Amino acid sequence: IPLRSTFTIYDLPGSVGRTTWLCLDYLSDVIYVLDIFIKMRVRFVNQGILEKDPKACRKHYIGKADFKLDLAALLQAFWELFDMLDKMAKNGHVIRIVRTILYMIFIIHVEACIFYQVSKWEGLGSNTWVYDPESNVTAYVYCFYFATSLATNIGDNPPPTNYIEYLFMTCYWLSGIFVFALLIGQIGEIVQAANANKTNYRSTMDITTWYMRSLNVPEYMLDKVRTWFDYNWEQQKTLGKLQKFALRLCRTCYSGQWGNCACSLIRKSYLSYLKSSDENSLLEGLPRKLKTDLAISVHFTILSKVSLFQDCERALLSDLILKLKPVLYLPGDYICRKGEVGMEMYIIMNGQVEVVGGPNNSIVFVTLKEGSVFGEISLMSLSGGNRRTADVRSKGFATLFTLSKADFEEAMQDYPQAYALLKKRAKKTLTKGKATKTEKRIVQTEEVIKEREPTPKLLKTVIQAVSKEKPKSCLSSFMRSKSKRQTDDTDVKPSSSTANQKLSCSPQEVAEKLRASQTSATAKPAESQQKAHQAKNLTGEEKQPLSGSISPEKD
Numbered sequence: 001i002p003l004r005s006t007f008t009i010y011d012l013p014g015s016v017g018r019t020t021w022l023c024l025d026y027l028s029d030v031i032y033v034l035d036i037f038i039k040m041r042v043r044f045v046n047q048g049i050l051e052k053d054p055k056a057c058r059k060h061y062i063g064k065a066d067f068k069l070d071l072a073a074l075l076q077a078f079w080e081l082f083d084m085l086d087k088m089a090k091n092g093h094v095i096r097i098v099r100t101i102l103y104m105i106f107i108i109h110v111e112a113c114i115f116y117q118v119s120k121w122e123g124l125g126s127n128t129w130v131y132d133p134e135s136n137v138t139a140y141v142y143c144f145y146f147a148t149s150l151a152t153n154i155g156d157n158p159p160p161t162n163y164i165e166y167l168f169m170t171c172y173w174l175s176g177i178f179v180f181a182l183l184i185g186q187i188g189e190i191v192q193a194a195n196a197n198k199t200n201y202r203s204t205m206d207i208t209t210w211y212m213r214s215l216n217v218p219e220y221m222l223d224k225v226r227t228w229f230d231y232n233w234e235q236q237k238t239l240g241k242l243q244k245f246a247l248r249l250c251r252t253c254y255s256g257q258w259g260n261c262a263c264s265l266i267r268k269s270y271l272s273y274l275k276s277s278d279e280n281s282l283l284e285g286l287p288r289k290l291k292t293d294l295a296i297s298v299h300f301t302i303l304s305k306v307s308l309f310q311d312c313e314r315a316l317l318s319d320l321i322l323k324l325k326p327v328l329y330l331p332g333d334y335i336c337r338k339g340e341v342g343m344e345m346y347i348i349m350n351g352q353v354e355v356v357g358g359p360n361n362s363i364v365f366v367t368l369k370e371g372s373v374f375g376e377i378s379l380m381s382l383s384g385g386n387r388r389t390a391d392v393r394s395k396g397f398a399t400l401f402t403l404s405k406a407d408f409e410e411a412m413q414d415y416p417q418a419y420a421l422l423k424k425r426a427k428k429t430l431t432k433g434k435a436t437k438t439e440k441r442i443v444q445t446e447e448v449i450k451e452r453e454p455t456p457k458l459l460k461t462v463i464q465a466v467s468k469e470k471p472k473s474c475l476s477s478f479m480r481s482k483s484k485r486q487t488d489d490t491d492v493k494p495s496s497s498t499a500n501q502k503l504s505c506s507p508q509e510v511a512e513k514l515r516a517s518q519t520s521a522t523a524k525p526a527e528s529q530q531k532a533h534q535a536k537n538l539t540g541e542e543k544q545p546l547s548g549s550i551s552p553e554k555d
């Protein structure tokens with residue numbers, strides 16, 4: 001509007017730049033017309049119901065003041081278009097920056113029009129300050145350049161020659177400072193908001209590294225933490241999993257050499273970020289139904305792959321999905337340790353985990369992949385207790401869903417039939433596991449027997465020491481029963497409780513006897529270590545992975 005009403009020069013046939021002018025002018029008109037047509041089809045909410053009927057939409061639009069005010073259609077269309085793009089675009093901040101720059105250009109454009117109007121009023125080319133039509137620059141370009149250099153204070157401007165021009169320049173400079181301060185501030189805010197996640201991530205990482213350094217944490221641990229940060233950032237561009245990480249880190253600190261203070265410091269440093277970034281707390285404000293739908297759409301595919309949950313009621317799955325919490329594990333991290341009380345079960349979202357055992361956990365019993373469930377044995381007390389039956393280790397980076405015992409039981413309360421079915425299925429898996437393990441055991445047993453050959457002297461000493469006190473000692477009977485079992489290939493390795501049942505005295509008694517014999521026998525250091533290991537085995541301190549899994553060092 002300001003453009004059309006001031007730059008009338010382009011209406012004259014033969015004026016420089018007239019073709020471009022006309023093209024842009026017609027284009028603007030087309031945009032206005034299109035805008036009106038589009039708006040006629042925009043749906044609206046009529047008494048709480050979304051009105052889709054085109055006739056009603058058209059009537060509604062025409063009846064609105066909007067339609068009459070569509071002289072300023074450009075401005076409004078511009079506004080609405082950007083709001084729409086902002087909502088649709090993946091990088092909303094880019095749209096916001098473009099909009100701010102366009103505002104700035106629009107203000108300069110209006111100022112250019114005013115400058116041209118003042119020049120016209122004073123007389124084009126009447127002095128050095130006003131626009132001179134004789135110059136080889138077209139009117140709009142010169143005026144726009146002049147307004148830009150005034151607004152930005154960049155570039156040389158011709159000096160004013162009278163009071164009006166002085167006043168004009170002063171007003172332009174003042175408005176320039178004001179407008180630019182606002183615009184630059186706005187752009188700064190937009191960029192800052194766009195990078196807020198990254199800034200949080202960086203400062204969290206810096207704080208952590210700083211604390212760890214000040215506590216002389218070993219370099220390998222620092223590396224591990226950095227790797228976790230990098231991986232998490234690359235994968236999710238969020239700090240959402242920090243809570244679990246902080247807790248795991250604290251556990252590491254606690255078990256390690258740097259004590260409890262590190263834990264609380266690190267925990268505190270995360271707390272503020274967690275409040276705003278944890279994905280569960282982000283969803284907290286949503287209505288339950290929406291939260292469920294969202295969680296289902298994100299996690300349903302993976303949960304439906306879990307054979308344990310196949311054919312389960314959809315309602316049960318929905319209940320379970322809401323209780324799942326994602327946790328990331330680094331390569332080599334132990335997810336659960338044998339003998340621990342099982343308080344949660346896991347579903348592999350991506351990555352792989354290994355069920356391990358044997359000396360230094362060097363034997364991989366099974367590798368579980370995406371969609372597999374583990375940790376259910378102790379959770380459902382299927383092996384007769386609530387203790388973990390095996391060590392489970394993350395092979396690479398693995399993202400797991402954890403489902404706590406309390407949550408699982410709460411969800412199952414309403415679905416007793418499903419619970420019975422799940423238990424039956426898990427037991428079936430357990431039995432299958434036993435069969436597989438038995439086959440493996442046959443191969444591994446041979447190796448284990450060979451390993452123990454160098455220590456018959458020690459065993460003899462032990463047996464002698466024990467049989468001196470009790471002719472038919474529990475240890476000798478145990479050894480006899482053990483060697484009998486070793487010859488029987490089809491036999492499944494007994495659980496520790498079975499082993500205990502076969503003793504005629506308590507495992508502690510046996511251990512004491514072993515210790516007594518250890519002091520009397522002049523065993524080499526390596527042998528005494530092995531003896532201690534045997535004592536440990538006999539007291540049943542180490543449990544088997546599943547009831548049928550093999551633990552070769554015990555065979």
Ligand SMILES: Nc1ncnc2c1ncn2[C@@H]1O[C@@H]2COP(=O)(O)O[C@H]2[C@H]1O
Nearest residue numbers: 342366374375376377378388389390433
């Ligand atoms: N042989 C196996 N095959 C598959 N999974 C196993 C095997 N042994 C142990 N596990 C899993 O490892 C988990 C360790 O903790 P839980 O005993 O609670 O549950 C166990 C099983 O889910």
